Amino acid sequence: MKLFFALCFSFFANTVSAQDLAPDAQVKKITDEVIEIIKQDKDIQAGNRKKIDQLVDVKVLPHFNFSRMTALAMGRNWPKANTEQQKVLTGEFRTLLVHTYSGALSTYKNEVIEFRPLRAAAGDADVTVKTQVKRSGTEPISIDYSMEKTPGGWKVYDVVVGGVSLVTNYRETFNAEIRDGGVDGLIKSLAGKNRSLELQASSKPK
Amino acid sequence: MNIILRRFLGLLLVAAAVGLGGCATPGGSLNDPLEGYNRAMFGFNEGVDKAIIKPLASGYKTVMPEFARTGVTNFFANLGDLWIGINNILQGKVGAGASDFGRFAINSTIGIVGLFDIASNAGFEKHNEDFGQTLGRWGVGNGAYVVLPILGPSSVRDGLSLLAVDWRGDPLWYVGNIPTRNELIGVRVVDNRANLLDVSRLAEEAALDHYAYVRDAFLQRRRSLIYDGDPPPEPEPGKTSESGDSKGTAARAGTELPPAQITTERGERIVTAVDEEFTPAQEFSEASVQSAAVRQEPAGVTGAVYEPRIPSNYDALLAVSGDRTGLARVSLRP
Numbered sequence: 001m002k003l004f005f006a007l008c009f010s011f012f013a014n015t016v017s018a019q020d021l022a023p024d025a026q027v028k029k030i031t032d033e034v035i036e037i038i039k040q041d042k043d044i045q046a047g048n049r050k051k052i053d054q055l056v057d058v059k060v061l062p063h064f065n066f067s068r069m070t071a072l073a074m075g076r077n078w079p080k081a082n083t084e085q086q087k088v089l090t091g092e093f094r095t096l097l098v099h100t101y102s103g104a105l106s107t108y109k110n111e112v113i114e115f116r117p118l119r120a121a122a123g124d125a126d127v128t129v130k131t132q133v134k135r136s137g138t139e140p141i142s143i144d145y146s147m148e149k150t151p152g153g154w155k156v157y158d159v160v161v162g163g164v165s166l167v168t169n170y171r172e173t174f175n176a177e178i179r180d181g182g183v184d185g186l187i188k189s190l191a192g193k194n195r196s197l198e199l200q201a202s203s204k205p206k
Numbered sequence: 207m208n209i210i211l212r213r214f215l216g217l218l219l220v221a222a223a224v225g226l227g228g229c230a231t232p233g234g235s236l237n238d239p240l241e242g243y244n245r246a247m248f249g250f251n252e253g254v255d256k257a258i259i260k261p262l263a264s265g266y267k268t269v270m271p272e273f274a275r276t277g278v279t280n281f282f283a284n285l286g287d288l289w290i291g292i293n294n295i296l297q298g299k300v301g302a303g304a305s306d307f308g309r310f311a312i313n314s315t316i317g318i319v320g321l322f323d324i325a326s327n328a329g330f331e332k333h334n335e336d337f338g339q340t341l342g343r344w345g346v347g348n349g350a351y352v353v354l355p356i357l358g359p360s361s362v363r364d365g366l367s368l369l370a371v372d373w374r375g376d377p378l379w380y381v382g383n384i385p386t387r388n389e390l391i392g393v394r395v396v397d398n399r400a401n402l403l404d405v406s407r408l409a410e411e412a413a414l415d416h417y418a419y420v421r422d423a424f425l426q427r428r429r430s431l432i433y434d435g436d437p438p439p440e441p442e443p444g445k446t447s448e449s450g451d452s453k454g455t456a457a458r459a460g461t462e463l464p465p466a467q468i469t470t471e472r473g474e475r476i477v478t479a480v481d482e483e484f485t486p487a488q489e490f491s492e493a494s495v496q497s498a499a500v501r502q503e504p505a506g507v508t509g510a511v512y513e514p515r516i517p518s519n520y521d522a523l524l525a526v527s528g529d530r531t532g533l534a535r536v537s538l539r540p
Contacts, residue, residue, distance in 0.1 A: 096412065099411065099412075100408060100411065100412040103407075103408050103411060103412075104408055107404040107408075134326070138279075138283065138332060138334075138401075139331065139332040139333055139334045140331065140332070142435050162427060162430065163426055163427050163429065163430020163431065163435060163437065164423045164426045164427050164430070165426065166412075168426075169419060169422050169423055169426060170414065170419075171422075172418055172421075172422050173413075173414045173415045173418045173419065173422075174414075176415070176418065177414070189414055190414065193414055197411060200411075
């Protein structure tokens, strides 16, 4: 009988889509799943970038809102880009962020991730999910996810690690690029960066 | 020699703070009037790191088993807890300070001279404090961004704190035997750098402009540390009602006046209100308006930006930018 209930429950848990979850529950679910996979996959632990990218692509990226992220990084320069440029920028910035995110994941070494209680009112459409990574010999490092409610469920639009936003940290650089070379100059720089990262990755397959 | 070693140590500590990130003060480049010098020094430091410190750290990481490295990290971290505790108390966080001394007592004894971090498992969390943060907590602005020789990213406030005050709180400095002391400091430098190898590689890969990425990450990180991880949110420039007229202000591009912001004592934002009614500052004699920001204004906006010091009996105050300077009481809780 107990088993029956357990089965029912697990079936239920599987059918609850990420869309229906509260934002913190959603982050926890994804984090747990990703860590479970990393723990079991020897290739990923050995730094197989292709496999990590795949994992991120399937498990993590659908929950990110990259156009919001790009707009956030661009700040007041965002409206200066036309629709086509915005699309290209979002694509390039996405590639760069994914590379960084995958790189960070590949350094995971059994650290414990704790979830802090969500401080939000019931109707909030914009919340911050706070987590902490415990490490020996240093204070825990915080990883906060800024999330907004969209028709497609809760989406992450900023990741703040140890107080540093992985998104807005680009703002000054983007400002400078646009000042010097316009929006197209920024696109060129981003594309160049992504290409060099790709070359680097293929030249020393880990 | 000591001084050089001492500086290496500082570099690592600062690099640690930096590696992970940064909050751009709006118009971060305005915080960087020394950019020319800074970039040159950043390049020099990178050279020293690549030639000496990083290879040492990589070798150390390869040779030493992980549990041994953790022990070394814990050992130095334990010695640091005393100074961290003192700074917590200086900032009025007596509970946190007591916890730091408790950590030192537990780890020095049960944790065998600090090799094991028993205290963390017992619920005494490690903190990150230094005198620069204490000054920040007291309301001292960070001043210009400065890249120190060897020590790396810093600011006028943090650099002075590091060189003038923090080393006095470092137990290693009081080791009587000079060669032993230098050796210990050297090991600490290498161990710290080894812990940062992944982070520094990630930052390098992520950056479009490595110098600017590290600078902005450092500024964000320090700001976050001063507020113990809960800084008041930065305004989102995309949402400000700036006209976007930046012609002829190329040198000031990136300048953004934050919208007026109401924060609680703990720095949490309650309301963003650019156009709310303001009460004259003199109504609140205890409130001190600090012109924290040495920011220039974008064309078309006059006035200065203020960061309020919030008196303890007020729940919230309003910082105002533009020509309607003043503080407004939002709610009074004596």
